[in-house]
Amino acid sequence: MIIRSLVFGMLASAVVALTASHAADNRTLLESKESLYNNIYVYEEPPSYVSMTFGHNQRIYTESIYNTRDDKDLPVAYTRYMTATLMYAKNVHSILEIGFGGGRTAWYLHRFLPNVSITSVELDPAVLQLAKKYFGIKDEPNFQVVNRDGRLFLQESKDKYDIILIDAYRGPFVPFHLLTKQFYQIVKNHLADGGVVAQNVEPSTMLFDSAVKTINSVFPQLDFFRAEGNIVTIAYDGAERKPEDLAANAQERDRTYGLRYSLSDMLNERRRINLADGSVIDANAKVLTDDFAPVEALKSIQRHNRKLP
Template structure:
């Protein structure tokens, strides 16, 4: 099995019936749990423990964990989000919206002793399953809060150097976490020199609309294309040069020796042109309809 896995590539979008998950003795099934928000499956896939959500009779992989290699991130998009360390002026305080398997937060706190992470997750059962099967437990530098991400942004008085937005439920993302107003809230919770990181799954969100929305709030947006996802990093101030980012990534890699080298990840950087699309707003965020319209138009060609 390949170890370069992006969101939903492993068993992604396969019918649940075909996988036999209705049977207690289903091959690879470790635990199944219903919550108010999700049907959560924990499965064994080769060397990995997988957290998967069942949505509309399909199964979507949210995260993978290799217990034999706890400092390895099997899913490419989670690796790519760590490149934000090279962007933040002082990467000490991180806010992550959307826990999933929680391994990105653990990775950051494991490698960088000065980093503390607050992770906000709406579903308490996801928090429980991450603790039970992915070894994600609160520590003095890893705090897990059960709340809606936008409500947390509204209520917290803390400021952060990196804010990661990665809230998905299969092919659905809460629209109120995709809008201009939400990113303005996030911007107000940043320390000077801070950055916002958005995971964009193109099969769920239109990349162009998300980039346009981020560009309407921040001075600069860089993107990193990987199989199955686009990671966008947004920040204010002068644009960061390739040379400056490379030097910063090299210095951090030399200091912390990350499993997934930052200079190598940085090579995927792109700087998209200023978008002419309408940004998503609280009164115009048809994230599901936009995807449906695009699919319909593609079929007509």
């Protein structure tokens, strides 16, 4: 993938991978739980952090980090760039998040936009239980968490959203049914006028080029944000949002919402890529559809989740 060397430099994993040697650090295991979908570990990390990790044996993947001394902190850099969608959306009345994890991104948005309806969908009920227990998540007006598969939730919903955030992972992989052309069409059908979608896509696998081409097959406009090695993709329909318009929107919404992480500063990391010339994204990369599942990725997931004695 030429994108790594020509555009964004050397990329790290979209989720933080830790080796087994990390277990020798000064973290304290607060609770572990084996669910139908994940092996989940919650750690206390000095001086003031709680982390949720998924994984088994040799690799642990950090899903969420909570600063217990600062409810408005987003310690994981890419989660800040998911909020860059606020400068793109025509209106900000409703937000949907698919993939709750520890819930910090959704809760950050709720803290600064308390009058905006925020719905987060999480497949794993054990993740929801631990998020409410350790990550400062509460039941409040305009903040709803639903235990459901994100795609099924959208298929069954009649609602439309100004912003849709997709941040569902199992270890290093986005679940495949959340990476297909059919899924993005469902997402598009649930965007309000002038709405946008953001997704954090694993940049270091062979699926990245296909994922980008697949998103672009439904949404003609793509912007990329580099966030300490991760790539957040923002996609939308219609004409390109011009830099001067985004800058004006960013300034106005920074002022209106009093955001901890400035949209104007994030705009400096915006990148536009011409997919048509084939020099950045592999021209031979396939558009992912529901009936095309790369066996290599599925085998990797199987190896990752296999429980060894």
